[in-house]
Amino acid sequence: MGIEGVNSRIASIQSRMIALQTQQAAKPATTSTTTGATTGTTASGASFATALASAMGTQTGAAAVAPADKSYTLNSKGIPAELAAYGNGKIPASALEKVGSTGHKLWAPAAQNLNQMIADAKTQGVTIGITDSYRPYEEQVDLAKRKGLYSQGGLAAKPGTSEHGWGMATDLDLNSKAQAWMRENGEKYGFHENVPREPWHWAYRPKTS
Structure with a gap:
């Protein structure tokens, strides 16, 4: 991958990290059912890790992970x-x-x-x-x-x-x-x-x- 491609990937990663950090900050921390302690590891945190792995072109399991993309309105063709x-x-x-x-x-x-x-x-x-x-x-x-x-x-x-x-x-x-x-x-x-x-x-x- 050339420098342009690397810069594009870095920008994409940073954008996803900012969005997910914002989502995580808006949610309260969860309480552990075994210790009663408050922890910052939430469902959104797991989503953040998954998205980060996808953004960096890595895999979180045996199956390949396609990048997430938004939905589009299509015309008749x-x-x-x-x-x-x-x-x-x-x-x-x-x-x-x-x-x-x-x-x-x-x-x-x-x-x-x-x-x-x-x-x-x-x-x-x-x-x-x-x-x-x-x-x-x-x-x-x-x-x-x-x-x-x-x-x-x-x-x-x-x-x-x-x-x-x-x-x-x-x-x-x-x-x-x-x-x-x-x-x-x-x-x-x-x-x-x-x-x-x-x-x-x-x-x-x-x-x-």
Whole structure:
């Protein structure tokens, strides 16, 4: 992870710590049932430890822990309202986030979950690479010319309709071990294999409100 990625992770950790410390401070301390002594170890304290472990990319158990994210209101096409307002292939840089130290970017919540997923897979000896991510409209047009439309046997979505154009899809570099891991764990992080002829294509689906 590059310096930019490290700084982003530190800022995220600090933000979560402040929020959880505020929540913990608002709750009274609990009393031990065995000694009657007052202790500062509360349910919120446990939540704080869990969130901190997740923020730092560690695990609290055998199962990988996907980062928490807020819920979104989706339109009839399954696109978050805040993204739909920008337009496909017209997402501003402020709404995008880098995938690790690569030059690839996705809609920020998707990038955050993908970064966590890649890190968790690595701890299990699985390497997940990335070959494509957000595609501006102009790139979608170029790709359609070069590879043909999916509806006509090609590999490109109609420009202006691509999941890549919303920053909600990524093309991954997966060997057989990584492909199997993704099929078992991808949904925990919001990623779904949804294009039959493209096992490398994984789309992100945010939580809905």
